[in-house]
Amino acid sequence: MTGFVTRFAPSPTGYLHLGHAFSALVVNAAARKADGVMALRVEDIDQTRCRPEFEQAIYDDLSWLCLEWPKPVRRQSDHFDDYRAALQVLIDKALVYRCFKTRKEIADEIARAPHLARSGPEGPQYSGAALPPDEEAARVEAGEAYAWRLSMAAARDHLGTNYKLLSFCEETKRGAVERPATPEIFGDAVIARKDAGTSYHLASVHDDALQGVTHVIRGEDLAAAAHLHCLLQRLLGYLTPVYRHHRLITGDDGQRLAKRNRSATLHALREAGVDPSEVRAQLGF
Ligand code: GLU
Secondary structure (H helix, E strand, O other), X not given: OOOOEEEEOOOOOOOOEHHHHHHHHHHHHHHHHXXXXXXXXXXXXXXXXXXXXXXXXXXXXXXXXXOOOOOOOEEHHHOHHHHHHHHHHHHHOOOEEEEOOOHXXXXXXXXXXXXXXXXXXXXXXXXXXXXXXXXXXXXXXXOOOOEEEEOHHHHHHHHHHHOOOOEEEEEEOOEEEEEEOOHHHHOOOEEEOOOOOOOHHHHHHXXXXXXXXXXXXXXXXXXXXXXXXXXXXXXXXXXXXXXXXXXXXXXXXXXXXXXXXXXXXXXXXXXXXXXXXXXXXXXXX
C-alpha cells in the first residue's frame, strides 16, 4: 500500500447515473494502479435536497459495481461543527464577510452596472464588502439570513506576493502541468451558504485535508473549482493535492447526463437486472 489516497464524493440528491459510475470507476482504477486507497465521502450538506434512499442507493450501486471503500464512510452532515470551525479560521483572519443579499438583489445590482458584469464558474462574479458594524449587528440581531463570502481583495492582501504564486499540479494525459491558480474568476465566492452554514467548497477542501487525500480525481465540470480550492487550502493551512479531471459521459443526445434523467440511473439498471459487468464494459472497464 502506498500513500496514494483519492476519493469519490457523490451527493445523495438523486440516484447515481452512468456518469457517476464512470467517475467512480476512474477513481477506483487510479487507486488500484497506485496501490492506494479510494475513500467514499457522502457530500450531503444540502439537507433540503439529500434523501436517505439516495444515500443508501449510493452504497448499493457502488457495491453492485464491485467497488470497495474503507468504512466508516464520512458523511458531511455529521460534521457541520468541523466546517464551522474552518469557517471561524477565515472569520478570525477577516477574510470573509456576511452577505445578506438575495440572488435577486445581486442580479438587480449587476443589471444596473452591466459594463462591470463578468461571468464566473458559478454565475455572475460578485464582489461586495462587510456592512458597517452597526447595521450588520442589527440585521444579525433581527435574525436575517446571511451567507459568508470570501473577500478576494482580503485574500489577496493577506497573501501579498504569494497570491500570484498560487498554483496546483494537474495531471493530464500528456503529463503533469503546474497551473497558476486564478481563484478571482469566482468573484467573492460563497463559502458558507445561508441555508447550510458551509458550502461545497469549504466542506470539500476541509475533508480532502482531513482524509489525507493526495489526488483529487473528478469530472472536468469541476476543473475550475481547483482554482478556488487551492486558495482555500492556502488560507486554511492545508496541503494542496494533485488534481486530475476526467471527461464526462454524455447521453445519446450528446448532452451531459443529469440526475433528473431517470432512465440512465444505476438504480434503474440494477432493478432491471442488468449485469454490472456489462455496465463496466460499456464504460471501458
Ligand atoms: N459532491 C460533488 C458532486 O456530486 C463532487 C465533488 C467533488 O468530487 O469534489 O458533484
